[in-house]
Amino acid sequence: MLSAPCASRFLIFATQMTTPGIINLGILSHVDAGKTTTSEHIFFLGGTVAAVGDVNKGTTLTDSMEVERRRGVSVRSAYDRLLWEGQRINLIDTPGHADFSAEVERALQILDGAILVISAVEGLQAHTFALWHALKSRDIPVIFFINKTDRAGANFEKVLQQIQSELGVAVAPLTVPVGQGEDAVMIKSVFDEKQPTAEGFRKLTLENLADYDNDILEIYLAEKSLEESVVHHHLQRQVTARTLFPVLAGAAKWGHGIAELLDAVVRFIPPTIDTATTLSAIVFKVEFDNTLGHLAHVRLFDGSLRVRDKVWNHTRQLEEKVAQIKRRVNGRLIDETFLSCGDIGIVSGFAQARIGDILGDDHAVPATAQVMQPVLTVQVLPNDPAQFAALAAALTQLNREDPRLALKWYKTEHELHVQLMGKIQMEILAETLLSQYGLQVQFGAPSIIYKETPAVSAYGFANYTMPKPCWAVVKFLVEPALAGSGITYTSIVSVDKIRQKYQNEIAGIIAKSLEQGIRGWEVTDVKITLVGGEDHEMHSRPGDFIIATPMALMDALTKSDTKLLEPVFDFTITAAESLLGKVASDLHQMRAIFDSPTFSGETFSMHGTVPAATSTDYAARLASLSGGLGQLRLSLRGYQACPPGEGVSRSYKGVNPLNRSQWILHARGAFRADERRM
Numbered sequence: 001m002l003s004a005p006c007a008s009r010f011l012i013f014a015t016q017m018t019t020p021g022i023i024n025l026g027i028l029s030h031v032d033a034g035k036t037t038t039s040e041h042i043f044f045l046g047g048t049v050a051a052v053g054d055v056n057k058g059t060t061l062t063d064s065m066e067v068e069r070r071r072g073v074s075v076r077s078a079y080d081r082l083l084w085e086g087q088r089i090n091l092i093d094t095p096g097h098a099d100f101s102a103e104v105e106r107a108l109q110i111l112d113g114a115i116l117v118i119s120a121v122e123g124l125q126a127h128t129f130a131l132w133h134a135l136k137s138r139d140i141p142v143i144f145f146i147n148k149t150d151r152a153g154a155n156f157e158k159v160l161q162q163i164q165s166e167l168g169v170a171v172a173p174l175t176v177p178v179g180q181g182e183d184a185v186m187i188k189s190v191f192d193e194k195q196p197t198a199e200g201f202r203k204l205t206l207e208n209l210a211d212y213d214n215d216i217l218e219i220y221l222a223e224k225s226l227e228e229s230v231v232h233h234h235l236q237r238q239v240t241a242r243t244l245f246p247v248l249a250g251a252a253k254w255g256h257g258i259a260e261l262l263d264a265v266v267r268f269i270p271p272t273i274d275t276a277t278t279l280s281a282i283v284f285k286v287e288f289d290n291t292l293g294h295l296a297h298v299r300l301f302d303g304s305l306r307v308r309d310k311v312w313n314h315t316r317q318l319e320e321k322v323a324q325i326k327r328r329v330n331g332r333l334i335d336e337t338f339l340s341c342g343d344i345g346i347v348s349g350f351a352q353a354r355i356g357d358i359l360g361d362d363h364a365v366p367a368t369a370q371v372m373q374p375v376l377t378v379q380v381l382p383n384d385p386a387q388f389a390a391l392a393a394a395l396t397q398l399n400r401e402d403p404r405l406a407l408k409w410y411k412t413e414h415e416l417h418v419q420l421m422g423k424i425q426m427e428i429l430a431e432t433l434l435s436q437y438g439l440q441v442q443f444g445a446p447s448i449i450y451k452e453t454p455a456v457s458a459y460g461f462a463n464y465t466m467p468k469p470c471w472a473v474v475k476f477l478v479e480p481a482l483a484g485s486g487i488t489y490t491s492i493v494s495v496d497k498i499r500q501k502y503q504n505e506i507a508g509i510i511a512k513s514l515e516q517g518i519r520g521w522e523v524t525d526v527k528i529t530l531v532g533g534e535d536h537e538m539h540s541r542p543g544d545f546i547i548a549t550p551m552a553l554m555d556a557l558t559k560s561d562t563k564l565l566e567p568v569f570d571f572t573i574t575a576a577e578s579l580l581g582k583v584a585s586d587l588h589q590m591r592a593i594f595d596s597p598t599f600s601g602e603t604f605s606m607h608g609t610v611p612a613a614t615s616t617d618y619a620a621r622l623a624s625l626s627g628g629l630g631q632l633r634l635s636l637r638g639y640q641a642c643p644p645g646e647g648v649s650r651s652y653k654g655v656n657p658l659n660r661s662q663w664i665l666h667a668r669g670a671f672r673a674d675e676r677r678m
Ligand SMILES: Nc1nc2c(ncn2[C@@H]2O[C@H](COP(=O)(O)OP(=O)(O)OP(=O)(O)O)[C@@H](O)[C@H]2O)c(=O)[nH]1
Pocket: 029, 030, 031, 032, 033, 034, 035, 036, 037, 038, 055, 056, 072, 073, 074, 075, 094, 095, 096, 097, 147, 148, 149, 150, 151, 250, 251, 252, 253, 254
C-alpha cells in the first residue's frame, strides 16, 4: 500500500502527464564536482545555448559574474529554462563551496527536485552530507549523478556503495560507465543486455524496487523479464516518496550521460501543477540592475501574476504593483505579461521586496531548509578612508542581495561589519567590491560570533521623565532561560498603568534592545517580564518607551552580569587508523568532547562536539595531515556556555543606553530626524 502523502504525490504527477507544468530543478554538490559543466550540457541539449561553454574558459551560461569566470568557481545561484521531451524545466545551478551555502538555502526553497552530483573520484565529501540533510528536511526528490567517471581513479561502484552506507538510502542505478579514460568512457543503461557490467547494477535496482513494490516483487520472484519502461513507471512513485533514489553515471565534460539524466528528471520528478487559485509566492533573489532598477526574482507556488497586478506582500504587510515581468530565456531577459503557477520570473516594481518575502499568502510556500550558518564576523575597511561612504553604499546593496552578510553599520565608530562563512567568501567579497564598485578593501581580524545570556535573574529600571515633555517608567525582570530558547517576552502590567499603544512600543523594541548586551554581543536565552511602570496622560509621547526600554534592560543585564556563549559544532572525523593518536590529541586541545572511535577496514571514525573557535580551520589541517584522505564534517549544534577564560568580550558599538544623558540626546535626535523625514 502507498502511504497517503506518497499516493497524493503520485496523483499529482499522473495529472501532469497530460498537461505538463514546470519542473524547478536544482543541481547541487560539493565544490568542483561538475555542476556548472553538467548544467551547461543540459542547457545545450535543452536548446537554451547554441554551443557548450567551458568553466575553465569562463564561457558558461550560469557562471556569469566576473569573479566566477576568472576563478572558474560558482559564487551565486543562477538559472535558465529549457525544454526536454516537451517538459519545461527551470534549472538552477548552485555554488558548491560551503562558504556560499546561503545561496543553496535560497535555492532549496524553490525546488521541485534536485540532482545531487558526486565526483566518481572524490566520492562523498563533507559538504555533501550537509546538502543531503537539507534536501531531506525539505522532502525534495533527488537523483544522484556520479560524474567524472572518465577520470583516472574513478570508481562508480565504490561511490554507489558510499551513497547506500553513508547516506543510508536505497539506490536504483539506471546507467553505468563502460570503459575508461578521457573521451573513452561510455554511459550505458543497466537494462542494456549486451553490457555484462550492467547486470549486477540492474539486479540491485530490481531488488530494491521489489522491496517497496509488490507487483515488481511478484514478477521478479517468478523470474519473468521486466521491461525497462515498466520499471520506470513503478520507480516513479518511490522517487517522489523518497524511498528510492535513482543513480546515473556521467562524464559531463564530454557530455556523456546527460541525455539519460534529463530523461530521468522528466520521468521521475513531478512538476508543479497549475492549480492557479490564490497567489502564494516567494521572493528568492533580489538584484539591482542599472537600467531596470530593483528586481525581485519570484517563484510562484500557487496562483499567477500579471503586469499591473497589485500584489500583497505578506511579510511586509504592504501592497506593491507589478511594473514589468521578465523571464530568463536563453541567457537573455524577455518581457512577459503573465507568469503562471509553478514558474520563476523577475518582477520590477516591488521596491520594498526583500529576499524571503512571501507574496499573496503563505499557504503553498514550503519552509526553509538550513545548510550552514555563519559563525564569523569581520570588519571591512576601505583602503582609502575617503571611500567609506561608497563602501557603505556598496555593502548595503550587496547585503540586499545576500542578507546573510548581516551588515552592521556602526555610525558612531565609523565601522562596517559583516558575517561570513569563511576565508573564500571573504576573498570573493573583496574581489566583488573591486570589480563591481572599484573599491579596494581590507579586513580586520575575523572573530567568532559570540552571544551572551544573563548569569542570574535581576530587575532593571528606567525612569525617563526628564527633560519634558516625556514620561516613560518601566521595570523588567530579566531571567536566564533554557539554551536555544531565544528571547521570550511577557507583560504583567495592566493597560491602566501603561496604555496598550505604549506596551506595543515596548514589545516592539525588546529584540533590538538585546542586539548588544554588556559584553558587546547579542543577548539570547533570556526571559523578560515587564513587571511595573507607568505612562502619563499628559506628558507621555510616542517613542518615550522606545527610549526607556533599552535603558532598563541594560540596567538589568548589568545587575545580573552575563555569561558568554560560543557556537559549537557536531563533528564527524574519518581518517586512517594510523592518525588516530594525533587526531585525538588535536581534538583534546580543541576542547572537543567525543565518543570512542569506531573502526572499519583501516579507517576510524569519531563523533562529538567541538567549539567553532578552535575548529574552523581544522578541515584544512586534517586534509594536509592525511594527504587529503581524512574528512571532517561539521554542522552547527547551537550555542553553549564558554568555559571560564575562553571567549572574547567587545566594547559596545554606538551610544550605550547605560550612558543616560548621551543616550537620551542621541535617541531624541534620531526621532526628530525620523519626523523630519516623514
Ligand atoms: N575529467 C572531467 N572533468 C570534469 C568533468 N566535469 C567537470 N569537470 C571539470 O571539473 C572542474 C569543475 O567543474 P565545474 O563544472 O566548475 O564544477 P562545479 O561543481 O560547478 O564547481 P563549483 O560551482 O565551484 O562548486 C572543471 O575543471 C571541469 O572542467 C568530467 O566529467 N570529467
